[in-house]
Amino acid sequence: MSTVSHTRSAAAPGARPALPRFLPTLAWASFVANVGIIATGGAVRLTGSGLGCPTWPLCTPESLVPTEEMGIHGIIEFGNRTLTGVLGILAVLVFLLVWRIRRKRRDLFTLAAVILIGIVAQAVVGGITVLTDLNPLIVGFHYVASLVLVCVAAAFLVRMREVPGPRELIVPRGFAILTHVNSLVLALTVFVGVLTTGAGPHSGDSAVGRNGFDAVWLSHVHAWPGYALTALTLSLVIWAILRGLRPKAWLVALLLVVAIQVLVGIYQARNGLPAFAVGVHMVLASLAAAAQTVVILRLKRRSAEDSVN
Numbered sequence: 001m002s003t004v005s006h007t008r009s010a011a012a013p014g015a016r017p018a019l020p021r022f023l024p025t026l027a028w029a030s031f032v033a034n035v036g037i038i039a040t041g042g043a044v045r046l047t048g049s050g051l052g053c054p055t056w057p058l059c060t061p062e063s064l065v066p067t068e069e070m071g072i073h074g075i076i077e078f079g080n081r082t083l084t085g086v087l088g089i090l091a092v093l094v095f096l097l098v099w100r101i102r103r104k105r106r107d108l109f110t111l112a113a114v115i116l117i118g119i120v121a122q123a124v125v126g127g128i129t130v131l132t133d134l135n136p137l138i139v140g141f142h143y144v145a146s147l148v149l150v151c152v153a154a155a156f157l158v159r160m161r162e163v164p165g166p167r168e169l170i171v172p173r174g175f176a177i178l179t180h181v182n183s184l185v186l187a188l189t190v191f192v193g194v195l196t197t198g199a200g201p202h203s204g205d206s207a208v209g210r211n212g213f214d215a216v217w218l219s220h221v222h223a224w225p226g227y228a229l230t231a232l233t234l235s236l237v238i239w240a241i242l243r244g245l246r247p248k249a250w251l252v253a254l255l256l257v258v259a260i261q262v263l264v265g266i267y268q269a270r271n272g273l274p275a276f277a278v279g280v281h282m283v284l285a286s287l288a289a290a291a292q293t294v295v296i297l298r299l300k301r302r303s304a305e306d307s308v309n
Contacts (some may be wrong), residue, residue: 019160020097027160030090030115031153037087038146040080042282046275050134052077056127067122084123091116094156105164111156118149119219136198136210143194147286150293154290158297167300171245175236176299179247182232186292191223196222197282200273219269226265230258236295247298257284 036304044050052061052066059066059078066074093140095112102109122145129138199215234256240248261284268277 001305016143020100023094023097024160026090026097026253027153027156030087030094031150031290033083033087033090034115034146034150034153035283035290037080037083037278038143038286039283040076040083041143041146042279044077044080045139046279047073047076049076050128050139053081053130056130081126084119084126087139088116088119088123091119099136107159107164108156111152111159113154114152115149118145119150122149123219128302140194143282144190147190147289151289151293153299154293158294162217162297163302166303168303170301171299172243175239175243175245177215178232178236178239179295179299182229182236183223183296185229185232186288189222190231190289192218192222192225193281194286197278200278209226223265223269226258226262229254230262233258246301247295250291250294250298254288254295257288257291260284261288 044052049072051076052070055061058064059074059081060070065202066078091112095116098105098108098112111150122142125142125145129135129142132138157205171179196215196218199210199218201215233251237248237255239245240251261281264277264281264284268274268281271277271283
């Protein structure tokens with residue numbers, strides 16, 4: 001018997017079609033794992049375990065798993081690789097479930113395919129990172145790609161709960177424009193943050209070089225778009241609350257994450273970039289990007305005209 005319920009096939013126009021069983025659970029697990037891979041990737045870098053497994057795809061030229069002689073660094077690096085495998089399995093399961101409803105939910109099918117392909121590509125980039133001895137530019141790209149996958153996974157969760165079909169803007173156009181400007185400022189903040197980390201002391205291995213930029217100068221430059229992001233997000237929160245706009249709850253969540261992010265950034269800059277604070281900063285950046293993704297998607301709703309037809 002199919003796990004897709006057909007009890008809603010005769011539902012009123014605009015009703016959300018039933019989803020395959022277990023899809024919501026697996027989609028949420030995929031999102032959490034995508035955030036988790038950023039956390040474990042940060043742990044690899046911040047503990048100096050980037051070359052804990054010196055080869056790829058094997059951990060050593062002779063072994064898939066770390067040997068006893070490799071110590072804790074090998075375990076940490078291999079743990080990150082193992083989570084990548086779990087992430088891939090979840091992506092495959094989500095894709096297979098969505099495949100069955102691909103004609104009705106092309107949006108979910110596309111997002112699931114992007115996540116699956118992205119995870120495979122990420123594994124390859126991770127291998128290149130090891131084979132290039134943790135080149136800081138490739139390491140930075142690896143992080144940004146992971147963050148983008150978190151955003152796509154968040155988009156999947158939003159669209160999974162939405163009614164499919166054409167969508168229309170349900171907020172003032174000026175509000176939508178300012179929201180997209182907020183996205184650009186967030187992207188700029190992340191970009192400069194990646195360069196700052198690439199210039200700082202956390203290279204992933206004591207023998208790895210840095211990107212050549214001045215870390216102190218970059219930390220100040222990184223703060224500027226961060227403060228602008230806070231101000232813009234606060235403006236959007238006030239606007240959304242005063243007008244009762246749909247994204248208001250997620251804008252409040254975004255503002256909370258950004259505010260904590262700013263405080264963590266100030267703390268780490270004033271205390272010599274402690275590893276734990278840097279790791280929290282990396283994870284919070286991914287959560288901020290995910291929240292911003294949800295805000296953007298909630299600027300629109302299914303077209304009322306399409307619902308009637």
